Amino acid sequence: MDKGLDSDRDRTYIEPIKWCRYIVTTAYVTVALIILAHVIWYFAAQTILAHSSDVYLWDYIILPAIGLFSLTFLADLFVRSPRFSLVSKEYISLTLFIIFSFYLSLTHNIARVLLASFILPIFASTVFLNVKITRWTFWISSLAVLLVGVKIYFSGKLDSNIIMQIFVVCFMFLCSYLLAKVLILYGRDNLKTLMHFDDKQQNMQEQLKLDPFTGLNNKKTFDDHLLRLMEECRNTQKFISLAIIDIDHFKSVNDLYGHGMGDRVILYLSEMLKKIQNENTQAFRIGGDEFSILFKGCRTEETYRTCEYLRTQMSSFPLRTADDKLVTLSCGIVCVDPENADLEMLKNAADSALYAAKANGRDQVVIYNDLVPSAERA
Structure with a gap:
């Protein structure tokens, strides 16, 4: 069924390049919000920071701002370039948010709830109506969570609670992937209906332009x-x-x-x-x-x-x-x-x-x- 869904996809009417640009634009906003949150925390919680002020300033504000904005800028250039295929632009735009979630999960050990942020690119992939892209996003997100688990294991902070959180997140990934497939099927059915209606409407408009007996314009x-x-x-x-x-x-x-x-x-x-x-x-x-x-x-x-x-x-x-x-x-x-x-x-x-x-x-x-x-x- 997946193969049938992904073959012969008409890419001319859904404007996927537009959605790639929207996702990259959202990435800029997301980076700005991440940095803003760290800046607010930096000034509001000086006395309870887990690191010294200088370390926090560099490790959580300045360097992440430079790195994340640079990464988003490169993805933006990639998406806007005519040299690359449309499918590669879709993958790159979604990978950007997987990287963001990976960064947050690695750098905030006390906020394991951030592991659930990997669900966002899975749902975002549904805008392209391509099950292959959604499946790829699911597996990459799952791999990223496992890497976070490996990092926690070697840091010596792995316990039953963390294991349960990672297990729950992986289960949520599977559920989100299945739901995303349903959304894609639903979107495609609606799109086919709309296209069929649009074709009928255009055909009716064309018929109104013609003389019914001769077929010439009226x-x-x-x-x-x-x-x-x-x-x-x-x-x-x-x-x-x-x-x-x-x-x-x-x-x-x-x-x-x-x-x-x-x-x-x-x-x-x-x-x-x-x-x-x-x-x-x-x-x-x-x-x-x-x-x-x-x-x-x-x-x-x-x-x-x-x-x-x-x-x-x-x-x-x-x-x-x-x-x-x-x-x-x-x-x-x-x-x-x-x-x-x-x-x-x-x-x-x-x-x-x-x-x-x-x-x-x-x-x-x-x-x-x-x-x-x-x-x-x-």
Whole structure:
């Protein structure tokens, strides 16, 4: 079960590097609190210090402050460095607190309750949702406690009370490790649920952007994208082009050949529009048999070539084998510098060009300029 939990872990959404930095930051605070506690005790208990003032000052305040802060600083550099793997940073950040607990347990013989502080890195390891790391933390903490016991043994202070304390602490380690595994399983289950919900929500949001019949972006997406694209092109000083396409006599196609044929015509044009889409070209169905294309950084000539290609390809759509009728489209295009135009101007210009194409006989691409005559859509 552990192997299954630790394999294929998606490390992109839980931001473990963030937690490594939080743990190191907590280590700085912990060192400051340890030193502060010794400073307070130094001034508040001068008469009952176990060592002379000078010895206590150096052994419990100055040297530990230098050593612990230096160790934390090195761990901080390690965690922030891009040269090391993420897993090694997780191990280092947790090892820091194991060292702190080891230091406190070795230097404070009268405070055996500090042995329980080794439980803290075990629980801290659960933030990484990795049973292997938690297991490693458990064994290292247990080894550190045994080393403390060896030190006590050789100091001649080992008695039944100390043995019982070490035994209880080791038992607490085992319990904390098992509980940590439960927390990891619980966290992973919740994370999977949240990710599944997030995927469903994103999928729903994506579906709301699309026209359900053709799979192209819909009119609302067109309006939103056009607004963003205008702003982007202003900032990057790129031209923006808009093409509006309308299928000629589409009502007649439905009346003569049926709505099924009309749907095939819509889908045929939609598939062509999907093929021309790229990073700088986006197609939209803005209603019925009307489509639009937005071009980023394309000049009039390039926009015209693309729309002319669509027009010629559309005329090859077969209505009936024995029928010489063709499906054609009309298109109006406009290319502007966003610095000198706004949304309404862009839309109105493309509409005017489309009206002109319709008025001039359909089956053509018209480029907007100041000479384009106004024409009612036929």
